Amino acid sequence: MLLRLRVRLPDRPGSLGQVARTLGVTGADIVQMIVLERVGGRAVDDFTVIWPAAAPVDRILAGLGAIPGVAVEGIWRSTGGAPAIGGADAELVGQVAASADGGIATLVDAVPGLLSADWAAALVVPADWASAAENGGTTPGRAAVAYASWQAPDPLTMPDVAPLRPRAFGGADGMLFAAAPFGRGGVVLLVARSGGEADLPVPAFHTTEVDRLAQLVRACGLVLGDRLDGLVGASAGSGRGHRPIDWPVNPSGSGLASMFDR
Numbered sequence: 001m002l003l004r005l006r007v008r009l010p011d012r013p014g015s016l017g018q019v020a021r022t023l024g025v026t027g028a029d030i031v032q033m034i035v036l037e038r039v040g041g042r043a044v045d046d047f048t049v050i051w052p053a054a055a056p057v058d059r060i061l062a063g064l065g066a067i068p069g070v071a072v073e074g075i076w077r078s079t080g081g082a083p084a085i086g087g088a089d090a091e092l093v094g095q096v097a098a099s100a101d102g103g104i105a106t107l108v109d110a111v112p113g114l115l116s117a118d119w120a121a122a123l124v125v126p127a128d129w130a131s132a133a134e135n136g137g138t139t140p141g142r143a144a145v146a147y148a149s150w151q152a153p154d155p156l157t158m159p160d161v162a163p164l165r166p167r168a169f170g171g172a173d174g175m176l177f178a179a180a181p182f183g184r185g186g187v188v189l190l191v192a193r194s195g196g197e198a199d200l201p202v203p204a205f206h207t208t209e210v211d212r213l214a215q216l217v218r219a220c221g222l223v224l225g226d227r228l229d230g231l232v233g234a235s236a237g238s239g240r241g242h243r244p245i246d247w248p249v250n251p252s253g254s255g256l257a258s259m260f261d262r
Helices: 015-026 058-065 088-098 104-115 129-134 207-235 251-260
Strands: 002-010 029-039 042-050 071-077 119-124 144-148 167-170 176-181 187-193
Touching: 002 015, 002 058, 015 029, 015 042, 015 058, 029 207, 058 071, 088 104, 088 207, 104 119, 104 144, 104 187, 104 207, 167 207, 176 207, 187 207
Parallel strands: none
Antiparallel strands: 002 042, 002 071, 029 042, 119 144, 119 187, 167 176, 176 187
């Protein structure tokens, strides 16, 4: 199976090498490493590793915990394969532009794989969300679901996504979210992550991940244009779209995930 690890470590020569060697000794095969931040002499890195499904994850924690200054902030399964990086975002924007289904389904189904998340949904927020908040409304920003990815729970209980700006926030039952508005029609892209390994909580979406989501949404918003306005009417109808297939941005990564989850 594929695991994602978020590790905080000293930002000095040799620290990353120690972490990589220790992961190898414990039996983890590193397939990807992403630097999330480097601040004040500390770094936060995300590792995606291949890990034997029958092996206890505590082995990784024990190994990394023995390195001075290293702390594991979270371990969770990467269900969509290794998170796509490099030119994957630009490729996805192209797929959205060329999609015959309007593009929003292509975007929603692909985003969880980009951010190692569980599911995503395109939401339509009522036009009066701001005035509802100002007047003491109890559910400002409560959104209707226009389209949800295939792994989203059904029925889908949505959190309040107001204020409409790119941000990360927590929800009920330990669910973690990142949201980014398209800037028109009250349409918002929501991404969700939950469930950790070895009793460690899943870490919140990092600022780097939220920024990446916001940039992707802005680009796709320009490509989709008036098609976003059509989601408002669609959300008032059936209430939820769904395509019951995976739509990986990184086909090779998703193939690895399915291979090692067996």
